[in-house]
Amino acid sequence: MSLKISRRQALAATAATPLLAAAPGFAAGHGGNAPMKLAHTFKLGSMNVTTLLDGTTPRDEPQSIFGMNVSAEEFAQVSEENFIPTDMAQFFFTPTVVDTGADIVLFDTGLGQGGLQNALAEAGVAPDAITIVVITHMHPDHIGGLMTDGQPTFPNARYVTASAEYDFWKAQEAGNRVGDMVKANVTPLAENMTFVEDGASVASGVTAMAAFGHTPGHMTYMLESDGQQLLLIADMANHYVWSLAYPDWEVRFDMDKEAAAATRRRVLGMLAADKIPMIGYHMPFPAAGFVDTREDGFRYVPVSYQLMG
Ligand SMILES: [Zn+2]
Numbered sequence: 001m002s003l004k005i006s007r008r009q010a011l012a013a014t015a016a017t018p019l020l021a022a023a024p025g026f027a028a029g030h031g032g033n034a035p036m037k038l039a040h041t042f043k044l045g046s047m048n049v050t051t052l053l054d055g056t057t058p059r060d061e062p063q064s065i066f067g068m069n070v071s072a073e074e075f076a077q078v079s080e081e082n083f084i085p086t087d088m089a090q091f092f093f094t095p096t097v098v099d100t101g102a103d104i105v106l107f108d109t110g111l112g113q114g115g116l117q118n119a120l121a122e123a124g125v126a127p128d129a130i131t132i133v134v135i136t137h138m139h140p141d142h143i144g145g146l147m148t149d150g151q152p153t154f155p156n157a158r159y160v161t162a163s164a165e166y167d168f169w170k171a172q173e174a175g176n177r178v179g180d181m182v183k184a185n186v187t188p189l190a191e192n193m194t195f196v197e198d199g200a201s202v203a204s205g206v207t208a209m210a211a212f213g214h215t216p217g218h219m220t221y222m223l224e225s226d227g228q229q230l231l232l233i234a235d236m237a238n239h240y241v242w243s244l245a246y247p248d249w250e251v252r253f254d255m256d257k258e259a260a261a262a263t264r265r266r267v268l269g270m271l272a273a274d275k276i277p278m279i280g281y282h283m284p285f286p287a288a289g290f291v292d293t294r295e296d297g298f299r300y301v302p303v304s305y306q307l308m309g
Contacts, residue, residue: 038115039123040286043309045225047100047205051279051286052119054093054110054145062089066242067249082241089239093141094287096232096279097125098223103203105132106154107221107232108281112144112185117153130154132203135161136234136281137218138169138182139253146185160202161186162210163195165217211236211267213260214253220267230288230307231271231278237264238282240289240300244268247297268298277303 041050059065066089067075079086095108095116104125110116120127133154135143138161145153170187172179186193196202198210202221211220214235221232237243238251247264254260271278271291279288288303 038119042307045228047225052095054115056092065252069250103131106130107134108142109145133157137215159193162217162219168216213263244298
């Protein structure tokens with residue numbers, strides 16, 4: 001999703017944890033007393049899969065983003081039934097790094113405010129160790145960390161993204177906020193970028209799967225190792241209650257709302273039927289869960305100890 005964090009929210013986030021107020025980014029802004037863990041490693045066959053908390057921030061008026069096509073009463077009822085407030089939503093930004101044994105693959109790069117670097121350091125992964133950077137789609141909270149002070153943040157990486165995604169954004173005229181950011185952060189890397197289609201193999205055990213709707217070239221990525229699978233869903237579903245229980249609820253950041261809803265039904269249905277775990281970029285950290293069916297929609301079941309290896 002495309003999200004701007006206001007200065008007010010940023011200040012509120014850092015003020016809640018004065019000891020960490022000097023740290024760049026928002027990862028520390030969870031309001032608790034102890035520093036939050038920024039990196040969480042799961043085992044998937046012989047792969048190490050680490051989710052990285054680039055940042056987290058509260059947002060007011062969540063129905064201006066989720067459930068735009070339902071009544072305030074329905075939104076309130078669903079929220080209360082699921083033990084979450086109706087007047088705020090906590091957003092998480094969660095790139096993932098995967099050690100396949102042959103490659104170190106980073107999926108998305110965060111807001112570009114330093115949080116990802118802190119999380120990678122906690123995970124023990126140096127930026128120059130990353131061999132492939134996959135961009136699931138080109139909203140600012142996914143491409144913000146590609147460049148640092150005009151230089152590639154991950155100097156030894158090659159890049160992978162969907163051709164449909166890059167083609168769409170690079171055709172935008174100057175003044176389009178996302179298009180301008182793509183020109184600044186993606187275009188300088190394009191000569192080192194592989195543009196893929198649905199079904200492309202990105203690395204051993206990593207396959208691109210088209211999931212269009214959120215953006216014109218939005219991709220999910222299936223990991224597979226020793227017969228185990230996990231789907232990185234990126235922004236296919238962006239809230240663990242509202243987007244799963246009600247896949248047809250319209251989301252402001254979905255550019256093609258009908259296609260995004262159809263994609264949610266198709267992909268969530270597959271995850272539920274095949275009992276495949278997922279990592280969602282905007283799910284509550286550590287952002288990994290399973291999908292079950294519930295009434296006409298789905299239910300998110302956070303991972304507990306299933307992926308400890
Ligand atoms: Zn996003």
